[in-house]
Amino acid sequence: MTKNISLIGVPSDIGAGDRGATMGPEALRVAGIAGTLTKLGLTVKDTGNLFGPKNPENQAVDGYRHLRENVIWCKNVQEAIFNEISQDNLPVMLGGDHAMSIGSIAAVARYCASIKKKLCMIWIDAHSDFNTCETSPSGNIHGMPVAVAAGYGPQELLSIGHAVPMLEATDIYQIGIRSVDAAEKQLVMDAGIVAYDMRCIDEIGMREAMVQILKDVDEKDAYIHVSFDVDSLDPTIAPGVGTTIPGGLTYREAQLCMEMIHDSGRMISLDLMEVNPALDFQNSTAKLAIELTASLFGRQIFPPHNHNRKK
Numbered sequence: 001m002t003k004n005i006s007l008i009g010v011p012s013d014i015g016a017g018d019r020g021a022t023m024g025p026e027a028l029r030v031a032g033i034a035g036t037l038t039k040l041g042l043t044v045k046d047t048g049n050l051f052g053p054k055n056p057e058n059q060a061v062d063g064y065r066h067l068r069e070n071v072i073w074c075k076n077v078q079e080a081i082f083n084e085i086s087q088d089n090l091p092v093m094l095g096g097d098h099a100m101s102i103g104s105i106a107a108v109a110r111y112c113a114s115i116k117k118k119l120c121m122i123w124i125d126a127h128s129d130f131n132t133c134e135t136s137p138s139g140n141i142h143g144m145p146v147a148v149a150a151g152y153g154p155q156e157l158l159s160i161g162h163a164v165p166m167l168e169a170t171d172i173y174q175i176g177i178r179s180v181d182a183a184e185k186q187l188v189m190d191a192g193i194v195a196y197d198m199r200c201i202d203e204i205g206m207r208e209a210m211v212q213i214l215k216d217v218d219e220k221d222a223y224i225h226v227s228f229d230v231d232s233l234d235p236t237i238a239p240g241v242g243t244t245i246p247g248g249l250t251y252r253e254a255q256l257c258m259e260m261i262h263d264s265g266r267m268i269s270l271d272l273m274e275v276n277p278a279l280d281f282q283n284s285t286a287k288l289a290i291e292l293t294a295s296l297f298g299r300q301i302f303p304p305h306n307h308n309r310k311k
């Protein structure tokens, strides 16, 4: 893994139902993301914020809210992230609503195609984000990015990628899922997404879930794009999101997930999404997101399995 991190602020709430994720990048900066990663021995460059259309707060048209504006934002994201990853930097997108991941996935998939490397994605979220205009009750595009990545969606969004699909549905691993719209559920299953929902995590535990996912990724010898929606976390520890759903990941479950992804050495890009300071309490959700990001980049209590040291 590269030691050079590029932070890319994407102050958009264009794809969300609630306003306020526009303030997410600044909340993550204020909570100290650059300093935290620097302390781990990484070189951190903050490239500033991208620009895009303002939120017109319109109603959905033909099943999509703000499709034109989303396309402009996601193209900007794609360009910026491709530029960073091509220079061997590890891009960290500071979101911003989760629709912006259409741009980051497009960039990373394009990069992996250019170096002939397989790409898998770990999608940590309360939601599958696998809606289409037919299944979405709201038309909010932040409920659609996984579908678009897997090849389901309007041409305007699909064409942001280098190919359709950007990556195979069977190379997408979801963790923390507990809210899926009725028609969306069928699509997720038909597409072949590997979804570790909350019941599954209850039953087998985060460790076993991650062992299974990372073994699969190992066998594919793939790089990993991590897309982390803070609404995957339980709302009692992460209140600053637009779509709080009870029964989410605990602090330790989330930490273990991140620690194990780090140990795989396969992560090449990261999205930190949906932090909404307007709904937060004393920036606690941004601070928590940074604690988890530190684990993703190698912060450890002790080296793994240090508890065996006396044997």
Ligand SMILES: [Mn+2]
Residues within 6 Å of the ligand: 098, 125, 126, 127, 129, 142, 229
């Ligand atoms: Mn999401």
